[in-house]
Amino acid sequence: MNEQSLTLLQLNQRIASLMTVPETQNVWITAELSDVSARGGHCYMELLQKHPDTGATLAKARGVIWANVYSRIATEFLAATGQRFASGLKVMVRASATMHPVYGMSLVISAINPEYTMGDLLRRRREILERLQKEGVLELNRQLEWVEVPLRIAIVSARGAAGYGDFINQLYNNSSRLNFKTHLFEAVMQGERTPTTIIAALNEIALQQDEWDCVVIIRGGGATSDLVAFEDYELALNVAQFPLPIIIGIGHERDITVLDYVANMRVKTPTAAAEWLINRGNDALEYLRSMGNAILQKVSDRIAGSKEQLSYYEALLPTAPLTAVERENARLRSNMMSLAQIGARRISPELARLDHTMKSIASATDVVLRRRGDRLNSLQDMLNALSPEATLRRGYSITRVGGKAITDASQIPSGTEIETTLANGTILSVKK
Amino acid sequence: MSNEMNFKPVKELTYTEAVSELETILQMMQGDKCDIDRLTDYTRRATELLTECRSRLTTTDEQLRSILSQLEK
Numbered sequence: 121m122n123e124q125s126l127t128l129l130q131l132n133q134r135i136a137s138l139m140t141v142p143e144t145q146n147v148w149i150t151a152e153l154s155d156v157s158a159r160g161g162h163c164y165m166e167l168l169q170k171h172p173d174t175g176a177t178l179a180k181a182r183g184v185i186w187a188n189v190y191s192r193i194a195t196e197f198l199a200a201t202g203q204r205f206a207s208g209l210k211v212m213v214r215a216s217a218t219m220h221p222v223y224g225m226s227l228v229i230s231a232i233n234p235e236y237t238m239g240d241l242l243r244r245r246r247e248i249l250e251r252l253q254k255e256g257v258l259e260l261n262r263q264l265e266w267v268e269v270p271l272r273i274a275i276v277s278a279r280g281a282a283g284y285g286d287f288i289n290q291l292y293n294n295s296s297r298l299n300f301k302t303h304l305f306e307a308v309m310q311g312e313r314t315p316t317t318i319i320a321a322l323n324e325i326a327l328q329q330d331e332w333d334c335v336v337i338i339r340g341g342g343a344t345s346d347l348v349a350f351e352d353y354e355l356a357l358n359v360a361q362f363p364l365p366i367i368i369g370i371g372h373e374r375d376i377t378v379l380d381y382v383a384n385m386r387v388k389t390p391t392a393a394a395e396w397l398i399n400r401g402n403d404a405l406e407y408l409r410s411m412g413n414a415i416l417q418k419v420s421d422r423i424a425g426s427k428e429q430l431s432y433y434e435a436l437l438p439t440a441p442l443t444a445v446e447r448e449n450a451r452l453r454s455n456m457m458s459l460a461q462i463g464a465r466r467i468s469p470e471l472a473r474l475d476h477t478m479k480s481i482a483s484a485t486d487v488v489l490r491r492r493g494d495r496l497n498s499l500q501d502m503l504n505a506l507s508p509e510a511t512l513r514r515g516y517s518i519t520r521v522g523g524k525a526i527t528d529a530s531q532i533p534s535g536t537e538i539e540t541t542l543a544n545g546t547i548l549s550v551k552k
Numbered sequence: 553m554s555n556e557m558n559f560k561p562v563k564e565l566t567y568t569e570a571v572s573e574l575e576t577i578l579q580m581m582q583g584d585k586c587d588i589d590r591l592t593d594y595t596r597r598a599t600e601l602l603t604e605c606r607s608r609l610t611t612t613d614e615q616l617r618s619i620l621s622q623l624e625k
Contacts, residue, residue: 268568269609292620299611302619401609408605411574415598418581419591426588 129221136219144217149227150236151181156207161187163194163205167213167227183215185229193232200234201241202376207312208348212236241351245378248353252382257360261384264365269404270333270397272301274364276321278309283340283369283390290394298401309339309370314349319358329363337379338369338390350377359383369393512543559597562604570601577601 126134151167158164162184169179185193197205214231252258273291277284284304291300305321308314318337325335337359350370356378359366365384369392370377380386387393504510508518518541519526526532532551540547562570577598 268571271609292616297610297612297616299609299615405606405609407571408574408602408609411578412598412602414578415574415581415595418578419595422581422588422591 132219132221136221139217139219139225146214146216146230148212148214148233150210150212151183153205153209153211154207156205158190161190163190165207167215181225181227182223183213183227183229189230193229197232197234197237201238203237203241203347206348208351209237210240241348244351245381248351248356248378249381251353252356252360255357257357258382259360261360261362261366261382264363264384266365266384266400267333269401270365271299271401272331272333273303273397274325274332274335275302275304276307276318276325276335276337277304277339277390279304279306281309281338281340283338286340287336287338287369287390287394290391291397294394294398294401296398296402296405298398298405300397300401311349315352315355318355322358322362326363332364334365334367334384335362336367336369336390336393337383338367338393340390347377350379352378355379356382367393367396509543512541517542562600565601565604567605567608570605574598574601574605 149167151169154166154168156163156165165183165185167181167183168177170176171178194205197203203209212233213227213229215227215229218226218228220226249258275284275287277287288302291302305324307317307321309318322335325332347370359368359379360382367385367387368377368379368383369387369390370379385396387396512518520539520541521532521536526538529551532538534551536551538549538551540549565573577594581594
């Protein structure tokens with residue numbers, strides 16, 4: 121056996137030199153990150169390509185970013201995507217194939233295109249949302265009604281997480297001393313176990329659903345925030361269908377995940393979640409205060425009004441009897457007038473009858489009188505015929521002395537003045 | 553008083569029921585339909601409801617301390 125043989129090192133070096141050609145250097149590739157870890161400033165990972173439907177691994181290679189490059193790439197990537205460089209992300213990187221005699225092939229990464237990752241995240245999120253929409257569950261949690269004042273809060277978080285402490289401190293140090301009741305349902309809030317542990321916590325809460333008013337899922341926006349763990353269909357489905365309203369308070373303002381679209385309420389931070397709950401309680405207290413004031417106001421108004429009414433009657437009291445007497449008088453007067461009128465109506469016909477009777481009487485009297493008068497007249501005629509005047513006219517005369525009629529001439533001395541009355545005129549003479 | 557027999561004990565009411573009863577009492581008072589003989593009853597009832605609602609929303613110092621001490625463990 122005279123065949124020439126190579127040492128392993130020689131072969132590996134040959135492979136290395138064959139591999140290190142322009143075609144494998146600084147090539148832009150797309151891959152999914154897995155097993156990302158940082159050691160000594162360098163970042164190591166597995167780059168994967170999976171079958172889009174089955175998820176079976178189609179290709180796999182070791183990747184590394186050397187410390188001098190990594191610090192720049194990590195900052196750039198975070199600024200552009202809001203994401204840490206972490207497992208589960210799809211990336212577009214510029215890589216060069218290298219062959220190490222001991223460690224084998226690695227892809228050394230020198231640049232990254234964050235837009236690709238962004239696009240992929242958005243696409244993945246959109247796919248999840250579209251699927252939930254199609255299944256008719258997308259809006260379910262968002263449409264849930266809140267209880268009047270949510271005070272019983274089920275918390276899904278990791279014990280010792282900064283966000284959890286912030287939330288509790290904020291919640292219990294509220295100035296109104298709102299009576300919150302909380303319990304922590306623990307879950308892993310980063311990495312691959314995130315969706316399954318959160319779902320488990322939610323299931324536990326669902327079993328005692330009546331004990332709680334709402335759920336808050338919170339996590340501080342710490343240095344290890346790989347939000348890609350939350351971009352999960354199963355988790356989104358569980359949140360969307362959860363029977364209690366869910367508040368999501370994960371990380372910081374820019375960190376949006378699919379959960380922010382399906383949960384009832386999205387807040388920027390755990391502290392903001394506590395603030396929101398405190399505000400609801402304060403609103404309720406304020407409403408109670410305003411109702412208390414309104415009732416107090418109404419009661420005092422009512423009492424004041426009644427007092428006013430009483431004092432009005434009180435003032436009325438002294439004059440009321442007089443007024444009543446006055447009123448009675450007026451009534452009497454009016455009655456009297458009516459009486460008079462009624463009387464007049466009855467009396468006047470009577471009067472008329474009387475009148476008529478009197479006239480009849482008068483005319484009857486007249487007749488009688490006239491008849492009497494006629495008789496008197498004839499008597500007068502007879503009398504007239506017998507009167508001294510008539511006798512005088514027949515030639516008789518009356519002789520008077522001193523106004524007295526003389527019937528015996530012997531009683532008259534001579535020289536006495538005698539007055540003789542004739543029918544016309546008088547003769548004065550002296551007795552011889 | 554027989555009037556008070558109509559009122560359900562506040563402890564048996566939910567918060568929402570208590571608040572809506574308060575609103576009803578207030579409306580009645582605003583509508584001037586409230587019989588002055590019952591004013592005292594209604595005011596007493598309203599106060600009772602308000603106190604109960606408030607006490608359900610707020611907590612005492614002792615409760616607060618015990619909760620926060622649990623947190624520190």
